Amino acid sequence: MRKILIVGAGQSGLQLALGLQDKGYEVSLMSNRTADEIRSGRVMSTQCMFDTALQHERDLGINFWESQAPRIEGLGVSVAAPGSHEGPDGSQRAIDWVGRLDGYAQSVDQRVKMAGWMETFAQRGGQLVIHGAAVSDLDFFASRYDLTLVSAGKGELVSMFGRNAERSPYDAPQRALAVSYVHGMGPRPEHPDFEAVRCNLVPGVGELFVMPTLTTSGRADILFWEGIPGGPLDVFQSVKDPEEHLATTLELMKTFLPWEYARCTKVELTDAGGTLAGRYAPTVRNPIGRLPSGGLVLGVADVVVANDPITGQGSNSAAKCAASYLSSIVERGEEPFDEDWMRSAFDRYWNTAQHVTKWTNAMLAPPPEHVLNIIGAAGQIQPIADRFANGFDDPSDFENFFFDPDKANAYLASLTG
Structure with a gap:
């Protein structure tokens, strides 16, 4: 029986550990926290997983919360009109539409999922080691x-994987991030009969994403600001108190996105750990880390491909990476997991991940005219809205109509005559 060590108990690490366990591998998993510590700790992400990523969980039979989590059937985009927050009618929207997803999305608070998966891994006979691993530990x-x-996408271990400058156009954070998990948010009046992720864009300022989720205390909503560094949304670094964090979030919503603020008259934090703030530079790294003794380790998911969360792809990419690596490992049989194999395993995943990275980096920049035309036309032509929404599940489709002005214009012309 082949022995495999996985360091890090997030979406990718745990999904891969459970998948390998199911295939008969002897798996050890290292986590710096226990399941109880994760469950009672601070929120870790703004995960919204689309159909393809959810299917990877279904395939392994670990979709334990699917019947409980809200079914997200749409994805909507609103764009604040220029200067609307400065005038008497702050509710003005230049663009407002919602696309329907072919397969529903879901969000499960990672405190719920990771704690549950970790306990399942241990119950199924996996070796769980609670220890914050350093490079010296891995060398041993x-x-x-x-x-x-x-x-494990943070800390000392990531330093083993060098930055790939060719695939990493940004060397500094492009957004300041601030998250609040809340109870008591009202429905979006444009579609009270179904749940949707709402993407609210304030040109030159940043974005607010609103998504329904399942958290430790039941159904909730996530309010997620992405602020351009140095701008009016970049104010959370000095906020330490959770209630102040929520109050700041709501005040910014009242100023820039009053149509979303109107849904928040009765909100309260889900718990004391329901806020998060930070920033990081989107980075693609070399997939193989070399230990001091010369041994090799393979990086997984956001250890080697870390995108800004503006396109909501983090947990989706983690699930897809885990599924891809699982296939590569199983297909290897008894052959050694050498450097060539590691590189080929990553390249197989990169075939998917490259589309996410290209799209995410594009969305961090001011949109060119042809992209504005697509987003504007989606408000008039439902198939465009639906296609854009489903791109969150399969970002490779953006190659066909989003990046290239000629392809975009041809696509719009095909629908408008």
Whole structure:
């Protein structure tokens, strides 16, 4: 039986550990926190997983919360009119539409999911090691395993994987991030009969994403600001108190997005750990880390491809990476997991991930005219709205109509005559 060590107990690490366990591998999983510590800790992300990523969980039979989590059937875009927040009628929207998803999306608070998956892994006989691993630890452990994978996306271990400058156009954070999990938010009046992720764009300022989720205390909503650094939304670094964090979030909504603020007259934080703030530079790294003794480790998901969350792809990419690596490992049989294999396993995942990175980096920049035309036309032509929404599930489709002005114009012409 082949022995595999996975360091990091997030979406990718746990999904891969459970998948390998199901295939008969002897898996050890290292986490810096226990399941109870994760469950009672601070929120970790703004995960919204679309149909393809959810299917990877279904395939492994670990979609434990599917019947409880809200079914997200749409994805909507609103664009604040220039200067609307400065005038007497702050509710003015230049664009407002919602696209329907072919397969529903869902969000499960990672505190719920990771704690549950970790307990399942242990119950199924997996070796769970609670320890914050350093490079020196991996140097000691790696020789005892056939393969070591690093899926812990922060801290010292990431430094083993060098930045790929060619695939990383940004060397600094492009957004300041601020998250609040709340109870008591009202429905979006344009579609009270179905749930949707709402993307609200304030040109030159930033974005607010609103998404329904399942958290430790039941159904909730996530309010997620992405502010352009140095702008009016970049004010959360000095906020330490959760209630002040929520109050700041709501005040910014009242100023820039009053139509969303109107839904928040009765909101309160889900819990004391229901806020998060930070920033990081989107980075693609080399997939193979070399230990001091010469041993090799393979990076997983956002260890090696970390995109800004503006396109909501983090947990989706993690699920897709875990599924891709699972296939590569199983297909390897008894052959060694050498450097060539590691590179080919990553390249297989990159075939999917490259589309996410290209699209995410494009969305961080001011939109060119042909993209504005697409977003504007989606408000008039429902198939455009639906196609844009479903691109969140399969970002490779954006290659066909989004990046290139000629393709965009041809696509619009085909629908408008």
